[in-house]
Amino acid sequence: MITRRRALSATLATTGVALTGAGLTPLLAAHARTPPATGPAPAPAQALDKFQRPMPLLPVKRPLGTNGKSDVYVMTMQPARAQILPGAPTDVLTYDGHFPGPVIKARTNRPVVIRQRNRLTVPTAVHLHGAAVRPDSDGDPMDVIEPGEDRVYHYPNRQPHAPLWFHDHAHHLEAENVYRGLSGCYLLTDATERSLPLPKGRYEVVIALRDARFDAQGQLAYAMGDRGRNTLLANGVPYPYFQVAARKYRLRLLNASNQRRFELRLADGGPLVQIGSDGGLLTAPHTTDRIALSAGERADVIVDFARYPVGSSVVLTNTTGSGPAPDIGEVLRFDVVRTAADPSEIPDRLRTLPPLPRPDAEREVVLRMDEGGEHPGAYIDEKVYEPGRVDARIKFNTSEIWTVTNANARAEHNFHLHLVQFRILDRAGRPPEPGESGLKDTVFLAPGETVRLQAVFDTYRGHYLYHCHMFEHGVRGMMATMHIR
Ligand SMILES: [Cu+2]
Structure with missing residues (x-):
């Protein structure tokens, strides 16, 4: 880990990004080939004629083959030029040349193995958002793929159907990497979902x-x-x-x-x-x-x-x-x-969810950032993210209630737990709205708001992140590490 971290520090130094969250100075990363702005002022978005181009369907990535019981993929992170605006193409960072990335279709209990090839000039780490995976496949911010290197990620898919997505998570680079294009969808399906007469x-x-x-x-x-x-x-x-x-x-x-x-x-x-x-x-x-x-x-x-x-x-x-x-x-x-025939239906009952067990522990988490200032700090429990520091110790195979508060008066946050899908118990003391009464991995927090959620930690042990999913808040330090053991 120390070796990797030293390597990443060196890379970050060359790209001009400081390693501490609070004093983070964002500079153009090495891959940003944006020419100096010498032309006319940027065109406001309303100058774009709306509804002129069709919305493309995202390409579905095909597996390279099967390795016993797994679907095996090879994906290449590479620069590309995308025709986003009328006129000149836009330089983007992509998975497989697509902006946004391709869709992976996976099935519960059928593992997916992805060899990710980093052919960019920046380190990357691939996080499958919403998935229960081992720590070494979770895309930890310090566990990066250096430019020119490959990395194999294992996704066991031992969880129910869910619309997951994958995106970059390399420390201090994820906000810009995702912004420039490093995200894609991962639709996990199962027999429950497939048995329903929903539109397909x-x-x-x-x-x-x-x-x-x-x-x-x-x-x-x-x-x-x-x-x-x-x-x-x-x-x-x-x-x-x-x-x-x-x-x-x-x-x-x-x-x-x-x-x-x-x-x-x-x-x-x-x-x-x-x-x-x-x-x-x-x-x-x-x-x-x-x-x-x-x-x-x-x-x-x-x-x-x-x-x-x-x-x-x-x-x-x-x-x-x-x-x-x-x-x-x-x-x-x-x-x-x-017109078209429509045999699809929306059933009154879609699935059952297991009842939540009695909680074994409760903890509080406070999200706060400096409001104002050029480089505001962002904190979980008043601490800036420090790789390797354990901020929450959780006993394996237990269930916890987390009371998460946005301590800001003006800033919005949200809260994402790696590894688990949780249930929202209440928001500002009231039961969750129907739309957030199912399984969740990310929850919105309005200024001053408190949400209580419950999670069960019964899949994998090790270090996982929890953080604000507004990437630039995470980059500024609003991330922390839980250790499940
Ligand atoms: Cu935030």
């Missing part, structure tokens, strides 16, 4: 949402904590349209933004039926007019476009977050272009 095939669509800021040359502009990322992308395209049939669709939504939270609605206030969240299906469908997604969260939503006449459109809107409404108020447009 072409009527099940992954939509990865995020924000970005582009400079005058059409390059991704990165600055820590930038609140000016006002261009919204769906599957890598700004403000696309998506042609649908007048029938039910299952939308697998991911918020892959560094910091931005979305509150998604149909422009006509039409119903959204939420059937799942981070850890898979809810126990029962929940009809709402609003889906809130903080950075890293997922939602599984049915929209019935049979409500709309063929030839009409409905815009998916966003009603929260920083930025001018013309930029951030609309996400994509659904165009209803044809």
Whole structure:
């Protein structure tokens, strides 16, 4: 570990990134080939004509083969140029050349093995968000793949179906690495999910949402904590349209933004039926007019476009977050272009969840960051993340209740536990909303808010992270380590 850490420190030194969270000075990493901004001022997002390009379907990655009982993949992290804006292509960092990355489809109890080849100029670490994996496959921030090296990650998939996603987690580099493109979806399915008559095939669509800021040359502009990322992308395209049939669709939504939270609605206030969240299906469908997604969260939503006449459109809107409404108020447009048979149904009961055991321990976690200042510190329990320091000691095969508080008056946070899917017991003293009553791995915390959650630590022992999933808060220090033993 010391050797790796020394190696990473050396790399970080050459890229101009300091190793301490509080005094972190973000400088352009070696891979950032963004030319100096000598042209006209960056075009505001509203200058982009909306709904001009189709939303692409994300490519599904095929396994190279099977190794006994595992699906074996080889994936290459490589620079690429993506046609995101009209005009010049944008330099991005990718898994396999795709922006955003490809989708991996996995099955419960069928392991996946991925050889990740780092052909970038920066260290990387791949974290499968929401998965229970051994520590050496969890993408620990200090356990990096150096440029030019390969690393094999083992994903046992011994957990129920869930919409997982993978992204970079290299210490102090993850925020910029993910921003430049290092994220992808990983859909884990099982017999429970497959037995349901939900929309499938072409009527099940992954939509990865995020924000970005582009400079005058059409390059991704990165600055820590930038609140000016006002261009919204769906599957890598700004403000696309998506042609649908007048029938039910299952939308697998991911918020892959560094910091931005979305509150998604149909422009006509039409119903959204939420059937799942981070850890898979809810126990029962929940009809709402609003889906809130903080950075890293997922939602599984049915929209019935049979409500709309063929030839009409409905815009998916966003009603929260920083930025001018013309930029951030609309996400994509659904165009209803044809009729189609619809044998799909939304069952009244989707799954059962095991009752929570009696807790063995309780602990409190406080998230806080400095509000204001050029390089605000960010803390868990008033401490900046220190690799190797154990902040929470947990007995294997026990269950704990964590009371997590956002101690800020203005800043939003969220909270992500590696390794486990947890249940939310209450939010601000009230039972969780139906949309967050299932299995979760990331939970939003409004300023001043407290959430109590319960997790069972019965899969793997070792060191795992817990942190704010607003990447730039994590980079500034809002991360900690739990040791399960
Ligand atoms: Cu935060």
